[in-house]
Every structure is written in structure tokens, then in C-alpha cells.
Amino acid sequence: MKALLDGIQLCHKLNIHNVIIEVDFKMVIGLLDNKFKHPWWLDRTFQLKMAKGGMNYSIVHVFKKGNRLTDFLANVGCDSKCNVIYDHTTLPNYARCIIRLDKNGLCKF
Template identity: 35%
Template sequence: MGGILCNYNGDVISSYASSLNYCKVIYAEMRGLAYGLELCFKLKVTNVVIEVDALSLIQLLNKNIMYYPEFIYILRKIKILMEGLNCTLVHIFREGNACADFLAKKGCLINGMEEFSSINLPQQLKGLVRLDKLGIPYIRSF
């Protein structure tokens, strides 16, 4: 899992990547979101636009239908955290979410959790952040 917190100018506040045991993709998305929301509270960031590339997660959070009963506790945690913030949840395609995608892939390669500030960002992530700030889309090669 992975995620990034930026201010309104697109400057990095914090980012994170973590390995997870084998799990469903939707659970990894939930864990990444929950950790990001906890980080917002820790850093006292209260006005938040949450960009998620998993449309199924947005649908789960917007409807009170439980498709995954095994994830009831993490979904409840996410909803409670979101209630404590002034936040908007929006869908963004993976190509528009290159920074978070990079961090999630990094999480697959590490053991445990890593957090990065603007000072110690991985070089490739710095480049992706620059592209985001300039409004230039990142084109993935297949």
C-alpha cells in the first residue's frame, strides 16, 4: 500500500509505503486510505481532498451495503476518520495517481512501513510530484 499527502500547492507534506501480507486488492486500498487518514489527524491536516483510483472503494464508502463482511472493521474505521475531517472523496484514474501508484509498488519491495517527508523522497517520486505540480500526465509504459 502507499499514499501521499500534499498541500494545496502540490508540495509534499508526507508520503508512505508499506508491505502487506497477501490480501485482496480492495483491502490494500482500504489500508492505504486508513493510514493516510490517520496521518492527516497526526499532522493536524483537516481540509482534505482524497483521490482514490479504486472506484469500488468509493462505492463501498458511499453506500451502506457490505459486500465484504470480513472488512467491516476497517471500513468503519475509515468512515469514522472521514467524519472527523472536512473531506471530499473523488475518483482519479491510476494514470492520474502516479505518485500513490509508485508508493504502493514500493510497498511490495520493502519489509514493514516507510514514511517520507519532502526532504527524503525517493528520486523517482520527486519527478512524479513535479509532473503533478505542472499538470503534466504521466504516461506508463506497458
């Protein structure tokens, strides 16, 4: 959840208002859609940040197997000792490979 909050804060900082949030945990979708609440896991400030910033967002469930790029980048983030922000020019080569495979509809391994 911290990564999700950090990503939304980054969107606000970069003036990005239309966002598609892909998560591999269905409970997150329920929490963000107010279908159920777990105050011990997600507080109201997260939802307020999204609303106050004028962010339009949709939340999509993606199976972990279909979300290799996110999994790879999360592992890179866990291994690094500082925050790193990538854009399309600075992505690691393996991340670019995953994007090309996905774009071309090639099998995922």
C-alpha cells in the same frame, strides 16, 4: 484499504483535518459515500474514525494511469519491510520527477 486507513490515521495524528482522498477504484467511493455497503470489505470503524476525528474529506476518482505517484509509492511500500513516511523533503528522486512532470502538464508515460 489498509493503506487508506493508515493514511487517515496519520492525518489524525498530524492534526490534518481537511483531506482530499484520491482513489483509482470507484467501489471505494461508493463505500465511503454510503451508496452501498460491503461489511466483508469495509467495517463501520473506518467511517467512525473519519467522523469522530472531525475530518473534512472529499473523495475523488483518479484513473490509475493518472495516478503514477501513488502507484510508485505503493510499490515502494510493498517492497520495503517497514513503514516509511515521506514528506516533501524526503521523497525519492523518481517521485519528485513525477510531481514536476505533473505540475508542468508534461506528458505522462
